[in-house]
Amino acid sequence: MIHSRVHVSDLREHVGRTVSVCGWVNALRLQRTMQFVIMRDHTGLAQVTHKRDDGPLEAQLEALTPESAVRITGRVVDAAQVKLGGLEIVPEAVEVLNPAATPLPIDEHTALEQRMDWRFLDVRRRPATQLMFAVQTTLEQGMREYAYAQGATEMHTPKLMGTAAESGAEVFQLGYFGRSAYLAQSPQLFKQMAIAAGIDKVFEIGPVFRAEPSFTSRHATEFTGVDVELAWIDGVEDVMTFEEQMLAHAIAKVADAHGEAIAEHFTVEVTVPTTPFPRITMAEAQEILRKGGWDPVGDKQDLDPEGERSISTHIKEATGHEFVFITHYPIGIRPFYHMRAADDPSVTLSFDLLWKGLEVTTGAQREHRYDVLLKQAAEKGMSPEPMQDYLNAFRYGCPPHGGLGMGLGRVLMVMLGLDSIREASFLFRGPNRLTP
Amino acid sequence: MIHSRVHVSDLREHVGRTVSVCGWVNALRLQRTMQFVIMRDHTGLAQVTHKRDDGPLEAQLEALTPESAVRITGRVVDAAQVKLGGLEIVPEAVEVLNPAATPLPIDEHTALEQRMDWRFLDVRRRPATQLMFAVQTTLEQGMREYAYAQGATEMHTPKLMGTAAESGAEVFQLGYFGRSAYLAQSPQLFKQMAIAAGIDKVFEIGPVFRAEPSFTSRHATEFTGVDVELAWIDGVEDVMTFEEQMLAHAIAKVADAHGEAIAEHFTVEVTVPTTPFPRITMAEAQEILRKGGWDPVGDKQDLDPEGERSISTHIKEATGHEFVFITHYPIGIRPFYHMRAADDPSVTLSFDLLWKGLEVTTGAQREHRYDVLLKQAAEKGMSPEPMQDYLNAFRYGCPPHGGLGMGLGRVLMVMLGLDSIREASFLFRGPNRLTP
Incomplete structure (x- = not known):
């Protein structure tokens, strides 16, 4: 089933529903029992939260790299503890539309001239x-x-x-x-x-x-x-x-x-x-x-x-x-x-x-x-x-x-x-x- | 006395008043007793009508050339017989801001390539x-x-x-x-x-x-x-x-x-x-x-x-x-x-x-x-x-x-x-x- 794209800034309106979010892997936190993906689109950041279950989704999330372009489909749920809008996405499907090579050529400490090479x-x-x-x-x-x-x-x-x-x-x-x-x-x-x-x-x-x-x-x-x-x-x-x-x-x-x-x-x-x-x-x-x-x-x-x-x-x-x-x-x-x-x-x-x-x-x-x-x-x-x-x-x-x-x-x-x-x-x- | 510029398309609102119109000499009709100047600005055409009187204004109008940039100050009067908006300007002062040389290098019959030279x-x-x-x-x-x-x-x-x-x-x-x-x-x-x-x-x-x-x-x-x-x-x-x-x-x-x-x-x-x-x-x-x-x-x-x-x-x-x-x-x-x-x-x-x-x-x-x-x-x-x-x-x-x-x-x-x-x-x- 295809879910139409929802912008991160509009997620609050979709609590309880399954949506697709398109954007980039802003950060990955892969813990022992949980996998967290911070997704970014041009409207903001959202947290994707997955409990490890030895399933194919766990392997997909594990293989993500920062800045990869992804479409993540999942249920939007209220989660007061989450700093990003008090909600999270519980993923059902992850599609990597364009993987980012590692390591990235620049980071937040890179000097201006080199950042301009990778503008x-x-x-x-x-x-x-x-x-x-x-x-x-x-x-x-x-x-x-x-x-x-x-x-x-x-x-x-x-x-x-x-x-x-x-x-x-x-x-x-x-x-x-x-x-x-x-x-x-x-x-x-x-x-x-x-x-x-x-x-x-x-x-x-x-x-x-x-x-x-x-x-x-x-x-x-x-x-x-x-x-x-x-x-x-x-x-x-x-x-x-x-x-x-x-x-x-x-x-x-x-x-x-x-x-x-x-x-x-x-x-x-x-x-x-x-x-x-x-x-x-x-x-x-x-x-x-x-x-x-x-x-x-x-x-x-x-x-x-x-x-x-x-x-x-x-x-x-x-x-x-x-x-x-x-x-x-x-x-x-x-x-x-x-x-x-x-x-x-x-x-x-x-x-x-x-x-x-x-x-x-x-x-x-x-x-x-x-x-x-x-x-x-x-x-x-x-x-x-x-x-x-x-x-x-x-x-x-x-x-x-x-x-x-x-x-x-x-x-x-x-x-x-x-x-x-x-x-x-x-x-x-x-x-x-x-x-x- | 300075009169602020009025666009030709707005002249109707100024009937009975003295205004300045800025634009170009679109056409001149210099007759035995009357001088007509068709003025053009980016909003339209207007007729300037002057009865010959051997005065300085007559000489100024006589010396105008087509496409000269002029400011004409005069009274806007109702004139039902005038095709251009049923009004005319009775001039009080003419100022040539930039005279056009004669003859003009192109006219309405000039071919496209030469018109482009004088775009x-x-x-x-x-x-x-x-x-x-x-x-x-x-x-x-x-x-x-x-x-x-x-x-x-x-x-x-x-x-x-x-x-x-x-x-x-x-x-x-x-x-x-x-x-x-x-x-x-x-x-x-x-x-x-x-x-x-x-x-x-x-x-x-x-x-x-x-x-x-x-x-x-x-x-x-x-x-x-x-x-x-x-x-x-x-x-x-x-x-x-x-x-x-x-x-x-x-x-x-x-x-x-x-x-x-x-x-x-x-x-x-x-x-x-x-x-x-x-x-x-x-x-x-x-x-x-x-x-x-x-x-x-x-x-x-x-x-x-x-x-x-x-x-x-x-x-x-x-x-x-x-x-x-x-x-x-x-x-x-x-x-x-x-x-x-x-x-x-x-x-x-x-x-x-x-x-x-x-x-x-x-x-x-x-x-x-x-x-x-x-x-x-x-x-x-x-x-x-x-x-x-x-x-x-x-x-x-x-x-x-x-x-x-x-x-x-x-x-x-x-x-x-x-x-x-x-x-x-x-x-x-x-x-x-x-x-x-």
Whole structure:
């Protein structure tokens, strides 16, 4: 007789009945008179209790190995002494659907790099990591909900480009039917093209590729980007408002769905941010930091990681807020397509968003005036020829617009208090890591 | 005085008031005593009516060019004689935010290839194409709604791979810090790894890359794939059920939100499919087709495009249904990782889904037993070494599973009756097309 699958978290509803549970052997305790199997599925742990009887079932249970995939059919019975839900399964049949070899290649003491070699086992055995992917799902859905409610259109821009338009050095190059193609390091040029195509608000979640030999805890050669581009804005403030509202909505959704579980597994509290987020100009931020002894030489244009952490700490102390927009970046450290302030052409109408000291977003109003764009590209020493397809989008009625690019892994990293972007990815890619 | 932006579709609510409308010059009619500007934003068309008065406004309107991005501020007045909503805007100020050069590089008679060179203008000027992206947004959201309700997790699997595991010939190769990497031609291996990682149901929408020199109306070198993988299935039927339910839900959502507009712009009706979809084995399909004279030589293993169209027509006549699952593909035309039928090892537990004669999905139960998988790979002449990372996922308790890969562009193409996948993409990529 076939019994349909019941999730471990639903066993309580089936006390007194025979059910099948599908999952993995979490642990085995084979005692003199009793055999205990702790089963795990994606909803929880359950105890299977068998009294030795010299029968075939005893032999089957004895032969189980940790992490084998099994279907166990048995009666669910009340058992107040059992810590796992106060119930146990008395097995009637055990089916090994895929045995796990022994020993397992990793255990709970294995270092991160080796765990990444066996990421599927690492993820499967860590309830916190399972939770992280559930949080990712909810977070994305929350961002989409907000974006759709604002009238955004989900676009899928190409990752294959004919030229390394934005900046050649950090771009992967590939063979393409006898010529070269390049991997998009962001949807930037294409989402602007979508704005020129009359899409009012562009939303995209997809992979972005960076050929940077960076080995920090926050860089990857491939990561998931959340991209937004908004047409007909009155200024960069519209972009910041969109982002803070989108994040507040999505974080509230995560807190609601997973707040307790996150507190349990990651020992962090998810605080739903109030809006508006604090804003501070780069000049103000640097003034504050320098008073605290940052950059004693006084030649830094950008914030370094230490500066990001310090200014976030300052804002947290001053306002209680975990987020801060740093605005008005100097033109020297922003790309040519960022619009410059009319009243101070040495700064751009741009921002970074920091969350608990980590940059999670870069955004800006874009320069949509063709002649100004050409001039700014020339000032950066860029030749217009390789990017003519991009520039053409500004010659036939491109509206004012601005947008943002957010790193999904960084948001998860900060939200869950992870040490490294490696742990916020399913299968991390870095200069030294292309597998599994 | 600043007036906030009003969408054209909302003008009726503002009759008697002064508003700003932002959009493009759709058409100009400059008559002897009157100037008419037809404005377009993403919500519709509106008429701007100005009586010549030798003033500065007259000169500004006279200098407008088609497709320029403009903000026009004026009074909304009732005008029963105006076809566009029975109202017009009497302008008070015109601001050209980005002028369009003349002449425009394409018009409504331009052939497809040249329109693709200027895709942003092509999309902007075609309300039907604008609608297509709205339909795409709704369709994806419908699929996600269904998948999430079933407990699916949104995963982002890497597009960069260390080896060309699945089949070397069709894979793009790139330089990667002194060695080679490859672009994933599907998330296949990685979504199976997610199943081995204990993710119960995997959902992903993302780019897939095919280095095939195919020049048909339905192939692209980069397209958006919808991927699903389900753990602990009882058989491939579970995968087909998931797909038909997901599609029925998503298509119903599209029909509800856009059915009327689709009928108007594409002259096709969106029929919400009933479930279950018809199913037919490959052997049955070929028998039916051969009776009709298909494949007179009698050596075809797979359906060719003509066969796909014919069998869909047959099913439509027999059952009234637009969809059909073709099941039990012979092992010779399926990859090594498809599970074979226990009662007939010459066929796989796999399917294609055809919609109105076009293949939109391939799916299968996967072989999760390590020894069987090794044997099937060897039979296909594949060496296990380059795919050891993949094979390892089956050595430590990988549950039974199956899934599907759907081409989003193909679904849009069939739904809207488009002639080519080129028109179902924002920026198409093919062997001869890497720009814009």
